[in-house]
Amino acid sequence: MHTTSRILDGIFPPIPTPFDSNDELALKPLARNIAWWTRRGVRGIVVLGSNGESAHLSDAERADVVAAARHALSDDQPLIAGTGAMTTRHTIALTATAAAAGADAVLVLPPFYYRAQMTDRALVTHFRAVADASPVPVVLYNMPRCTGIDLSIDAVSTLAEHENVWGIKDSGGNLAKMASIHAATPSSFRILAGSAGFLLPALTVGATGGIVALANLAPAECVALVRHVLDGKLDAARSLQLALAPLNTAVTSEWGVPALKASLDLLGLYGGPVRPPLLPVEASVRETLRRLLVQAGLQTPEERIL
Amino acid sequence: MHTTSRILDGIFPPIPTPFDSNDELALKPLARNIAWWTRRGVRGIVVLGSNGESAHLSDAERADVVAAARHALSDDQPLIAGTGAMTTRHTIALTATAAAAGADAVLVLPPFYYRAQMTDRALVTHFRAVADASPVPVVLYNMPRCTGIDLSIDAVSTLAEHENVWGIKDSGGNLAKMASIHAATPSSFRILAGSAGFLLPALTVGATGGIVALANLAPAECVALVRHVLDGKLDAARSLQLALAPLNTAVTSEWGVPALKASLDLLGLYGGPVRPPLLPVEASVRETLRRLLVQAGLQTPEERIL
């Protein structure tokens, strides 16, 4: 039944959740942002991932975000929603809500508070229960930097046998492991790069796309990179990969979501505030981001005026 | 204004949250458990800590647990409730609810999903906002094993200046750091050992008590250990410390909450199921626990019959 897992191929920006200055959801600007991304060729949208501050939202807010994103997308544009939570029952409940609100697939982070007890057996049991219950396909979400858990090749290949587990977003960046996962799973199982820092490398070991923060800022470039690989234009792909590296580092491992939102603001899109305890980037970081956006060839509004 | 931070001195079991076989809260057995613990001399009770599967509960369930525990305690028995959450606003909301439901103090885990961004500045800003808003005193909760964040001496000593921050539960087990925290904070600031594995060591570098999982199983022994130290009976304290070490390891770093609940069951108290994705201990572990309980001098019901 993996016949349509190809809907996961290509580039999906994991979009930030917009807040207003009162720390409340600000869903109005979402439609304009989404239109900007989809016009640039992304395959679909991911809401409620790490860049979406999913951990910062109430259940009701999560449902609102999914509904607003669905509303802003056309029917043929896939919407993936993050629904991982700390218990199996909460994950199943969030999954059902997200599917009802229009998500085409769910991206499921493992529970991680009791990481010492999260053996392969516990994780496989958990994800199977979620996949059994989910009305939509499940994408595993491996994010060791935030969770302290690195899903094993064994666990992933076991779960890949479940007809409702369609793929994995791997943000770990271990390319040897990614190759081994590809070797150990059916061809219908999709591997998606979790960071543009290794988008091209991932595509060379079996990934068919990426859910990458940088696609919020450089969607056309990320889409072009995938296209170049499909066309066998390795040199062109390499040039893009290297040109985007410094900006990518800045908005991921270095300064994270606050830098991603500040960069969106600099591009004339809606970034807006982060939710505390996250702090906004300092002025000096903002200037660095402005410089990196220019270096990456991404025009800021001021430049467009000139 | 730290005049009454002494209510934190002594032993507090961080109690497990009881569930029934349908994975729902089972608050009825709580009163009997609490009576058993308080009869054995513990200073008070902690609910909704790591051993309380706080991460596994909805906001409504958390409020119910606080209320049930308050109901089971007398007015002079302090109740501390865990209220740490992933955002500042959620932590403040849970704190207000817990205080309204009868908590005398709150135990606040730092937000940790975006741990790379949790600089001292971010953490101090967060905890100050919580302490400003909280109607009851705040106890910092340092739990690196689960959160991946180890609160710095600087952050703790800065926060100790806030009149509503009364102490820290430190589960990190770095005794040199604990001594340095003691040296860097006012004498009214309370340091509580976060594991019985280093209860006596902690008492020798300035701690005045402990919030320790083992106190659920061996409350009288933990209380006696503190008493021995106050009485200068180091040899007696050491004997207890060493006798309890193997059982403590089993129900903390080795098998965690599932082992703690299984041990309560073995003692004739209510342990009950854990909430998935946690798995119950296997039969062989249960036998090991039974043996460790006996070795630690804690009678199981079968023995009491004999």
Place this chain on the structure above:
Amino acid sequence: MHTTSRILDGIFPPIPTPFDSNDELALKPLARNIAWWTRRGVRGIVVLGSNGESAHLSDAERADVVAAARHALSDDQPLIAGTGAMTTRHTIALTATAAAAGADAVLVLPPFYYRAQMTDRALVTHFRAVADASPVPVVLYNMPRCTGIDLSIDAVSTLAEHENVWGIKDSGGNLAKMASIHAATPSSFRILAGSAGFLLPALTVGATGGIVALANLAPAECVALVRHVLDGKLDAARSLQLALAPLNTAVTSEWGVPALKASLDLLGLYGGPVRPPLLPVEASVRETLRRLLVQAGLQTPEERIL
């Protein structure tokens, strides 16, 4: 003066050091092994790396290994020798000896015992002193798994300005970092993949070759992979990368040098014993290796007979 750093391009097997059953150097079989590798197109040979048990050898043994390898190679086949040691003076001394014994370049691991003190400033000072003193070009050796030190992009790019620092072997596997190093260093600075687990990915972000353990077992395949990338045949390169992944994991992160030596024995080359405290692989691992060699299309002698 980086005009000839191209001698580092291509595949270099980091060869194991052969011992006899008395735990003494066994240099005789080295020539036959080296002839086998060079006939299969490798660019040159690395001795005294991590796979060469450099940490296990006396200074005199190290000199003997360099001399024996030099003797087995023709003049146009570059020989690189590992010379990193725990002090600056020892590293300089080993470097001088290796150069005198015929090494064309040295591969220099950072000192790592006092890793907490190995700031960028300390490391840059150290490597500059080594590069100043070395009669041959220096290749930095980043091996976080063994040393606990991950050379920073800043340190590497600073050192790349030294005319006698020609490149880096990076075994860390962080491809985003590798891309950033490429972006931050002159085009003459060579980046060499440190594991076949990410050989193709590395080549797509600027690496021009690899010093990879797997090249001891599959030299022709590793050489072909690089050739395919140069020829723009990405699909062919990907097939090789994926086909070699399981064997590579087995002889690197999973079972290490003992598995590499056992695999050489299985191929009819000289692997021989490891030096204690390393233990030989168990019989079951040996059978797994045999199976992985066959799966990777590498004929063992028994098969050749058939």
Place this chain on the structure above:
Amino acid sequence: MHTTSRILDGIFPPIPTPFDSNDELALKPLARNIAWWTRRGVRGIVVLGSNGESAHLSDAERADVVAAARHALSDDQPLIAGTGAMTTRHTIALTATAAAAGADAVLVLPPFYYRAQMTDRALVTHFRAVADASPVPVVLYNMPRCTGIDLSIDAVSTLAEHENVWGIKDSGGNLAKMASIHAATPSSFRILAGSAGFLLPALTVGATGGIVALANLAPAECVALVRHVLDGKLDAARSLQLALAPLNTAVTSEWGVPALKASLDLLGLYGGPVRPPLLPVEASVRETLRRLLVQAGLQTPEERIL
């Protein structure tokens, strides 16, 4: 046969190895330093530990240091020499040399370059071979911060059965583990605290002394702390422990050996240069050390003049 393991009880400073301004051994000042320490009641001396820059010395230098220290001590003052090396044969050779040069016991760090392969089985095999061959008793040396290996309770308790393995210096600082080691080993097996940061805590869970860097600067205070514990004067011991904490942190985890040597210089003893790649402390750190020495009640020469 552990009848004389009591010679390990008490305080042993792990002394720095003195170098001159040409980076050569400077053994002359050693005798004066050693006389200063022994007059203050230390049980004996440890040479060639982590504070002795053992990793920075040639085999010949190591032998010279042992001989010089032996010469400066009386016969009833135990001398312990570090002899851990990267192979079993090298460790055995260094052990034989140290014993011949007058060491009464050896302190043996595990081999750690191939830490991924250093299973309990490999480590037990290694240490047994060393203990079998050693003419003097062996003390295990657990130093996770430098080696990346944390000896397991199982490995230690297995090795404690060997009649020539008399104890362990544990620098890991995990007090729960230390208690478990005490519980799992014969009463003749000695546990020595590896840092003054947890000297008192360690003494409360079974340690009988310490090999602690701080004893180089505050030997009388460390000796007094142990005495207070033996006398049951917990409050006096606690006061010392807390008073020494900040200085201890500075010369261990914060700035390490360079700070220890600078502090010796400030006390009027011979500290001298560190061997590169270690760098001398900066001037500002030196001023901090001066202040910490005064705060800890340790007179510097200038004060003595006043």
